[in-house]
Amino acid sequence: xxxxxxxxxxxxxxxxxxxxxxxxxxxxxxxxxxxxxxxxxxxxxxxxxxxxxxxxxxxxxxxxxxxxxxxxxxxxxxxxxxxxxxxxxxxxxxxxxxxxxxxxxxxxxxxxxxxxxxxxxxxxxxxxxxxxxxxxxxxxxxxxxxxxxxxxxxxxxxxxxxxxxxxxxxxxxxxxxxxxxxxxxxxxxxxxxxxxxxxxxxxxxxxxxxxxxxxxxxxxxxxxxx
Amino acid sequence: xxxxxxxxxxxxxxxxxxxxxxxxxxxxxxxxxxxxxxxxxxxxxxxxxxxxxxxxxxxxxxxxxxxxxxxxxxxxxxxxxxxxxxxxxxxxxxxxxxxxxxxxxxxxxxxxxxxxxxxxxxxxxxxxxxxxxxxxxxxxxxxxxxxxxxxxxxxxxxxxxxxxxxxxxxxxxxxxxxxxxxxxxxxxxxxxxxxxxxxxxxxxxxxxxxxxxxxxxxxxxxxxxxxxxxxxxx
Numbered sequence: 001x002x003x004x005x006x007x008x009x010x011x012x013x014x015x016x017x018x019x020x021x022x023x024x025x026x027x028x029x030x031x032x033x034x035x036x037x038x039x040x041x042x043x044x045x046x047x048x049x050x051x052x053x054x055x056x057x058x059x060x061x062x063x064x065x066x067x068x069x070x071x072x073x074x075x076x077x078x079x080x081x082x083x084x085x086x087x088x089x090x091x092x093x094x095x096x097x098x099x100x101x102x103x104x105x106x107x108x109x110x111x112x113x114x115x116x117x118x119x120x121x122x123x124x125x126x127x128x129x130x131x132x133x134x135x136x137x138x139x140x141x142x143x144x145x146x147x148x149x150x151x152x153x154x155x156x157x158x159x160x161x162x163x164x165x166x167x168x169x170x171x172x173x174x175x176x177x178x179x180x181x182x183x184x185x186x187x188x189x190x191x192x193x194x195x196x197x198x199x200x201x202x203x204x205x206x207x208x209x210x211x212x213x214x215x216x217x218x219x220x221x222x223x224x225x226x
Numbered sequence: 227x228x229x230x231x232x233x234x235x236x237x238x239x240x241x242x243x244x245x246x247x248x249x250x251x252x253x254x255x256x257x258x259x260x261x262x263x264x265x266x267x268x269x270x271x272x273x274x275x276x277x278x279x280x281x282x283x284x285x286x287x288x289x290x291x292x293x294x295x296x297x298x299x300x301x302x303x304x305x306x307x308x309x310x311x312x313x314x315x316x317x318x319x320x321x322x323x324x325x326x327x328x329x330x331x332x333x334x335x336x337x338x339x340x341x342x343x344x345x346x347x348x349x350x351x352x353x354x355x356x357x358x359x360x361x362x363x364x365x366x367x368x369x370x371x372x373x374x375x376x377x378x379x380x381x382x383x384x385x386x387x388x389x390x391x392x393x394x395x396x397x398x399x400x401x402x403x404x405x406x407x408x409x410x411x412x413x414x415x416x417x418x419x420x421x422x423x424x425x426x427x428x429x430x431x432x433x434x435x436x437x438x439x440x441x442x443x444x445x446x447x448x449x450x451x452x453x454x455x456x457x458x459x460x
Contacts, residue, residue: 006359007357007358007359010353014345014349017345021344085339086339088300088334088338088339089339089340092304092334093329093354093358094358098357226307
């Protein structure tokens with residue numbers, strides 16, 4: 001188990017090192033998120049939504065910004081391996097599950113960075129007040145994990161396809177719609193201070209993330225090898 | 227069929243010296259392929275190819291450009307599936323190695339396989355050593371780089387390497403885990419005369435050590451290394 005984790009970390013560390021040197025995925029994610037956030041803040045702002053609608057509408061806008069930023073950058077992890085012809089040697093050197101876990105960790109780190117920058121900025125610019133901060137952070141973590149799991153497996157599927165740029169959001173969105181609904185419900189509840197509603201949403205997000213992770217881990221060797 | 231877990235009966239990891247990187251299969255691996263055909267959609271690459279490479283032999287795959295030499299090597303090392311026919315890795319007792327276990331025993335040098343351009347030579351080898359679970363990776367990576375004539379302390383990224391230096395690094399990567407099967411696709415391309423001479427010496431040494439070597443080439447001198455030959459027609 002320790003050896004498996006060490007090999008998976010080697011894949012993630014390699015991806016992080018190359019990413020911090022080229023900043024391709026980081027730039028895509030960051031620039032998309034920042035421009036969308038600024039556009040939303042400028043056009044809607046903190047005062048154009050009535051007080052009773054704020055928890056829900058601001059939750060919707062927050063997750064739309066995060067989801068579309070993620071879709072703009074998280075496919076790079078596999079696409080880059082195929083485009084730069086490094087994928088064959090990786091296939092021959094590492095077991096499929098090690099590659100899957102390493103790529104998932106890489107996407108998790110990128111998403112964590114994105115959420116760490118975008119969410120506080122969004123809350124400040126939009127005046128979004130969260131009553132249950134702890135629950136909100138847990139919801140962000142669970143949502144980020146599920147988003148990374150789905151992005152990783154979809155990125156692996158589309159990496160060897162033609163027209164992969166368009167395929168990623170087309171394939172990922174149907175899988176992510178349920179997650180989006182649960183996260184919006186949960187975020188609304190954290191803003192309103194409704195513990196029961198947060199609990200229900202959190203359970204749904206965690207269940208979805210767990211199920212996606214198991215299915216992805218089982219599916220990945222088939223996608224990666226053939 | 228047997229797997230290639232270190233606990234499998236025919237496999238063992240050996241001592242603490244350089245040889246510990248070799249996941250040993252007693253008496254080497256024989257590759258047998260028969261009636262292998264490959265087509266991509268309507269394009270037929272080859273219809274029926276057969277051959278065999280035993281431990282200590284060099285199988286030279288020859289043929290004009292576009293005849294499918296690289297495709298055949300990709301099939302033999304498990305990166306592609308043949309449209310028809312079979313490829314088998316056989317151990318001395320006649321047991322067959324399962325496909326998922328092939329990769330642990332392979333070293334591959336091919337023009338279509340690149341290393342990471344955003345990493346330097348040492349970082350590349352360190353990465354491949356770690357995902358292969360090799361011990362004492364640092365010293366072994368340095369040793370491999372020195373053997374192919376690259377400076378392990380040079381921090382230049384691979385993106386800044388000449389084509390010859392890239393080829394040397396690919397060879398270092400292929401020898402890193404002391405594989406028992408080597409697939410070399412035009413291994414001498416882009417190497418200078420000294421590099422070619424070193425390459426020949428290395429292939430001869432691997433052959434003498436019982437490694438199974440499959441070589442795709444159009445170079446007359448490299449063809450002479452072959453003890454067996456498969457000729458593909460366009």
